[in-house]
Amino acid sequence: IQALQISENKIIKTKMLSRACFRQFSASIRRMSSTNIVETNIDSGTGFATVTLSQPPVNSLDKNLLTAITDRFKKLSDDSSVTGAILTSKFDGKVFSAGLNIVDMFQKSDDHLGEFWGMVQEWYLTIQGFPKPLVSAINGHAPTGGCAMALMSDYRVMVEGKTIGLNETLLGIVAPFFFADLMIAAVGRRHAEFALNNGYLYTSDEALKIGLVDEVVNLDQVVPTALKILTKMTKTPQPAYQVCKNFLRKETMDTLRNDRAGDIAHFVGFVQQPNVQKAIGGYLQALKQRKK
Numbered sequence: 001i002q003a004l005q006i007s008e009n010k011i012i013k014t015k016m017l018s019r020a021c022f023r024q025f026s027a028s029i030r031r032m033s034s035t036n037i038v039e040t041n042i043d044s045g046t047g048f049a050t051v052t053l054s055q056p057p058v059n060s061l062d063k064n065l066l067t068a069i070t071d072r073f074k075k076l077s078d079d080s081s082v083t084g085a086i087l088t089s090k091f092d093g094k095v096f097s098a099g100l101n102i103v104d105m106f107q108k109s110d111d112h113l114g115e116f117w118g119m120v121q122e123w124y125l126t127i128q129g130f131p132k133p134l135v136s137a138i139n140g141h142a143p144t145g146g147c148a149m150a151l152m153s154d155y156r157v158m159v160e161g162k163t164i165g166l167n168e169t170l171l172g173i174v175a176p177f178f179f180a181d182l183m184i185a186a187v188g189r190r191h192a193e194f195a196l197n198n199g200y201l202y203t204s205d206e207a208l209k210i211g212l213v214d215e216v217v218n219l220d221q222v223v224p225t226a227l228k229i230l231t232k233m234t235k236t237p238q239p240a241y242q243v244c245k246n247f248l249r250k251e252t253m254d255t256l257r258n259d260r261a262g263d264i265a266h267f268v269g270f271v272q273q274p275n276v277q278k279a280i281g282g283y284l285q286a287l288k289q290r291k292k
């Protein structure tokens, strides 16, 4: 009987302990009401939000994903309990993001293209204007718009052995001026001209050499390294951090803000050209046939 009582007490204690652990865990990690394509967890101890892009197969930025990311970052900006954020992908070891969804640019009406580009502008203005420290944990390939999105963060940690770059010209399209300015800000005009004119995709190590990313680590170190640097960045007095970040980025953002309609018209006119459509169609086909 005594033995039974002892083991029953042990069970009760174990249950109490696991309930306490669960309470502690649920108190420290808050899951934001996320769409399933953008998962967000907030650590209530540090205030760090981890935003994980989760749209299969490659996080291509279609209207749904652009809107979900934009909404998420707007909420994180407004949430005073959030001190900083990490942007990463669910498809670790494979793809961070395949950039803008090419299907949204092929054989579409002017209205579709205009609405799509308006969403691209809003996505750029929101992440680039995110007032808190933001670190990209680039755990897979990051071509074109995927690279641009990583460039909008304040620090880039990349997994070894993948590729990154603004390689639009290889598709027969041209990176918009606000993508080009992101690259110039990171690597300087000389490297940016070479990278954009030639649609050059850098390996992780090459990207590190020119300053396109800040650190290259193995896969299981990507997020921990991002967390480490975020911890440092959030120690800077935040009003000063925000003012500084805003004034350094304001010029290009203002150029876009001041003529969004003109920029949309420019995009639609460019993409609807028959030779551009032909190039995009050919590229899409090549992408589909790569696997065969």
Ligand SMILES: CC/C=C\C/C=C\C/C=C\CC/C=C/CC(=O)SCCNC(=O)CCNC(=O)[C@H](O)C(C)(C)COP(=O)(O)OP(=O)(O)OC[C@H]1O[C@@H](n2cnc3c(N)ncnc32)[C@H](O)[C@@H]1OP(=O)(O)O
Pocket (backbone or CB within 6 Å): 057, 058, 060, 061, 094, 095, 097, 098, 099, 100, 101, 102, 103, 141, 143, 144, 145, 146, 168, 171, 173, 174, 175, 176, 177, 266, 267, 270, 271, 287, 288, 290, 291
């Ligand atoms: C004078 C004019 C001046 C200025 C111009 C004015 C305005 C600007 C005009 C235009 C600017 C437009 C800007 C565009 C920026 C972009 O972001 S364009 C996006 C380009 N993206 C890419 O090139 C990436 C292509 N993808 C890949 O290289 C690979 O998929 C990747 C390495 C990311 C992953 O490889 P892997 O894991 O092997 O996957 P798969 O290749 O097998 O892909 C899986 C399926 O996903 C489809 N897919 C891949 N990427 C995209 C995409 N970006 N959009 C849509 N779909 C994509 C792929 O086809 C596979 O589909 P399937 O399974 O075969 O159905």
